[in-house]
Amino acid sequence: MSELRLRLSEQESRLAQLELAPSPADPAEGKKTAKRIQEARADLDRIRGEMANLEVKIDRLDADDDLRKCAAAHAEVGARVLAETAALHAGDAENRALWQRFLPPCLAEIEETYRRLDVSFDHTLGESFYEEALSGVVDDLKQQGLARESHGAQCVFLEGQPAPFIVQKQDGAFLYATTDLATIKYRMEHWRPDAILYVVDHRQSLHFAQLFATARRWGYGDVEFQHVSFGTVLGDDGKPFKTRSGSSIGLTGLLDEAVERALAVVAANDDARPEPLLTTEQRRNVAERVGIGAIKYADLAHNRTSDYKFSYDKMLAMQGNTAAYMQYSYARVSSIFDQGGVDPAELRLSGAKMALGHGAERALALAVLQFSEALDRVLVDYRPNLLTDYLYDVASKYAAFFENCPVLRADTEAQRTSRLLLCDLTARTLGLGLSLLGIAVVDRM
RNA sequence: GUCCCGGUGGCGCAAUUGGAUAGCGCGUCGGCCUCCGAAGCCGAAGGUUAGUGGUUCGAAUCCACUCCGGGAUACCA
Known part of the structure; x- marks a missing residue:
């Protein structure tokens, strides 16, 4: 805050000087001055905006007794954190030892969480x-005239950007930008x-x-850079989850809760059957996949770019447009076979032909045929929800087919075979589509 | 201040990027299991797509302005 005040008064006096200076006779000079005044005013506005934001944050902090006491007791904590980062970058032995520990x-x-989510990497190169x-990057940028010193930091000034891209701080530490x-550079070269x-x-x-x-x-123009941005996950209060505050729900807890709820549903369902289908072990396995x-x-399943409110019930729903519905459809097909x-x-391999007589058959067949088209659409803008929409459509059409078209008890042998073929295609479409989303299927659930 | 993203039935969200009567889930109401799995299916109610104007044969979608919300905005990682 005090730094902002300093910048504010600096800018204010600069602006005053500019405005008080006699207007130059040369029209070109006058234009330049006018531009400088404009820029100074814009900067002032920005500083005031930042101060207003800060004041809001300070007010919030003041409203909380514990937080206020804590902040008062550790006024310099922010600066110390930054100093430790700079020390780590500079190779401080103690910091390095701690980091290695x-x-x-x-x-x-x-890694345990990734394993559970079935996420794997070809390469993992951390910061x-x-x-x-890092220092080579900064040197190179300076040599090429892209970066220069400003207020003690190394900055890349970009056309049309309100703020420079800072690649090295005053205190010598590097930033995400540098990494x-x-x-x-590494990826392009290797x-x-x-x-x-x-x-x-x-x-x-x-x-x-x-x-x-x-x-x-810098010279890496021959590659497609894409920021595949996604919306912020919000809490019940509509404010972003703060992953570092420690108050948010942990991912592990969420996974456990999901599996637990799934297990309850699986068990209740299986118990309701005249003859339970699943062993205890199978129930657990199904619950893990479903949860x-x-x-x-x-x-x-939702639009990548929009924010969404986090809710256990929504995350873990198993009715309607959900993974469970798709997995359920898949299991029903398997059951027929x-x-x-x-x-x-x-x-x-039998070479049997398909004949689509019923409207529900045609609708389902048509949906299955649109698989590759759906995948193309997903890739245009990296939008997985278009795939979930598609899979939901297939599953819905299958449900209608299932209600209206007996398979094993079809009227004729040819019709039975035809419908079995359609079932097989449906199952493979759902299975492959879900696997692309990283979601597993089960034969029985 | 500037830039970016939003505003769609009670709630949560879609809408194949400008196409036909704006779909779905939850919730509400009413039907469907001696018949391949009811985690399902069928039907009903609920909408001036924030507002105003414009472009177009056609607008939730594009343009302009207004209102409301969120985010970013030189030394955090």
């Missing part, structure tokens, strides 16, 4: 991998990619606009 357990925790390249540039996608919250959009612009001027599928689906004693692989 903390890292393994953190990674272990993260530290690029550490040695991101080093990453681009992997020569056609496209680099950044799947990051939309609030970082200015950062990526600046990063891409800088990278292009985690529900979370992934909820996340992928089971009960009919039909091997889908043999059926596919």
